[in-house]
Amino acid sequence: MPTPDSSRRKFLALTATSALAACSKQESETAQEAPSRLGAPVSAYGGRSPHENATRLRPSTPTPEEASSLTPLADSQGIITPSALHFERHHSGVPDIDPDKHQLTLHGLVERPLTFSMSELERLPSASLIYFVECSGNSRSEWGSNKASTVQVSHGMASCSEWTGVPLKLLLAEAGIKPEAKWLICEGGDACRMSRSLPVEKALDDCLVAYGQNGEAIRPEQGYPLRLIVPGWEGNINVKWLRRIKAVAEPAMARDETAKYTDLLEDGKARQFTFAMEAKSVITYPSGGQSLSGPGFYEVRGLAWSGRGRIEKVEISTDGGETWQAAEVQEPRLPKAFTRFRMPWRWEGGEVALIARAIDDTGYIQPTVEELIAVRGKHSDYHNNGQKLWKVGADGKVTENA
């Protein structure tokens, strides 16, 4: 893997004849003068600059309460997604919940059914961990031939936050889960009582009952005041506005684990409970809709993640997958979290086909969509972790692989 020093050497070599060499040697006439008057005072709760305008992309739909919005990944930096820009997927809108009245009930096949208020939950042993959440419908556009023209549309249903809450295993131990309990039916407090079945084995591993996101209370559209976090598993099972967990012997066979979020195979049968989001990556810069201003130095940037563990390596191809070279992977590489990768690159001005592929610490290599289709057939467009290709035209314009 390249060291920072080797990166520096590359940068210097690359820029010797690049756009940078054209930097003016004097301060430009057009530069903004430093102000001569006092600026704004200290404030209670800050907002972003009015010059910034990245937003979640919302569909044009008569039912925005049953819809999704997409994180602007082309504008993303680092591994934390601003809470204000975390993707959304609602099934009956964002409920307005009073945390002083909210409760979580744990019942069913347990020795001691328990109900917790928010203040009771907040007193318990806690943990804070950085995890991605990705909708299993993310990148569905890339399964067929009508591919998305921007990374916000193709991959914007993935985001990453620092989540804080109570390990679910502590609550289960306190309630005394019975041996015959194999599943937990987890129910949200939205109007549709969105429910999913969670295997007890995963609940006893690394799940959180989370009340915090990025250092403050979880945001309303992410489940305020309480969300189930199921690290590395498809977004839908990270039940928002969590109000009830029932221990049972068999899964609920709820709508969102039967009619939705299953993978229809060629023989007409469907794969169900394909929970873990496999290793995936995407180049966020340069990406569709952007434009390179001319030949010279660029830093190829992107995000990689795996629901199975840590990102071990990310490779980038500039020739459509013929040859690959290792990207620099930003530390810390946290398990089941976004991992930022970068590669110094000189664009010579011709047509280029950029692709990234992630390799996680299980040794799994992110496949092409064609490889996935060969196994699953054409109908299974959930759980698409295939590679994404961006074309750079001779004019510098970046487009999808149409």
Added chain:
Amino acid sequence: MPTPDSSRRKFLALTATSALAACSKQESETAQEAPSRLGAPVSAYGGRSPHENATRLRPSTPTPEEASSLTPLADSQGIITPSALHFERHHSGVPDIDPDKHQLTLHGLVERPLTFSMSELERLPSASLIYFVECSGNSRSEWGSNKASTVQVSHGMASCSEWTGVPLKLLLAEAGIKPEAKWLICEGGDACRMSRSLPVEKALDDCLVAYGQNGEAIRPEQGYPLRLIVPGWEGNINVKWLRRIKAVAEPAMARDETAKYTDLLEDGKARQFTFAMEAKSVITYPSGGQSLSGPGFYEVRGLAWSGRGRIEKVEISTDGGETWQAAEVQEPRLPKAFTRFRMPWRWEGGEVALIARAIDDTGYIQPTVEELIAVRGKHSDYHNNGQKLWKVGADGKVTENA
């Protein structure tokens, strides 16, 4: 260090006779019903719940442009400070800067003076790292006898973000810094042109010219569009609204490195350029102004950080410093970043004196204020990294050590 399993056993033992055992076994009558109507639609840029009200504390002052505001650490979770709640310290207010007109000029003792636009900087090799920023005046209240009654007042001028930007060493290499250049005068774009002198050695180590904070553009009050990040060093040298870096042989002896932010010793001489913020920790829960509802299980929580490297260990005393036990330290323990610590604890109902102390990977142990005063004398209230004691009264009320 306790494993999650030993923590779980402690929790179970602790809660057997605790408030938790009083949890109702049926859902309470007062619990909020799940709604029967659609909630709010997807949105472009989210905000927090109207039920949340943590804010930065602002002083009552006729000059709020030359003031500070304090992060509500008692409400903090994990290691990321929400950008909206990052502490502020302004010397002439927050300027309104158009990023399309902002430039950074690098000149003085360099082979090639350079001026960069924001878009030129954003093209260069980048890095994203989680670092704390702490004002060297943080905890000044704790030096004397008039101690602060809340952790927001005593320690709220420390915050932690994921910063993204260009390593400063790359810009210096590109400009060709001359061997006789030993210092960089770094100037901000606020009305007072706040300036500080940075040793070249540190600039070539780990400094960033940052344009990103927590996944989006840096916030106006943190230096939009460009801030110098000097990992682990006192907040004031992390120059905001960065517009000029001049390489020089001697430091500027600017106002904020002579009249301010120096440590006046007993003999009338002042220590200058005491840059690194030494290892420090503070208990955020229970902390001053909070109240324990009755004997039983509590999780003692807090933050530790060191400008020298990683937090190795945090110890907690419940008897005013007589005996100490190891807290659990949340991974990842990142260098020069906030580190969250926690300890399961049973309050028996009597008077308790809670203290935390941090030990970093240099072996340095956070001292008491008395130990610091013995070395520095009484006049040096900047750079106070002394231990902070919270008293829990027999009535459960938490107060400062008056």
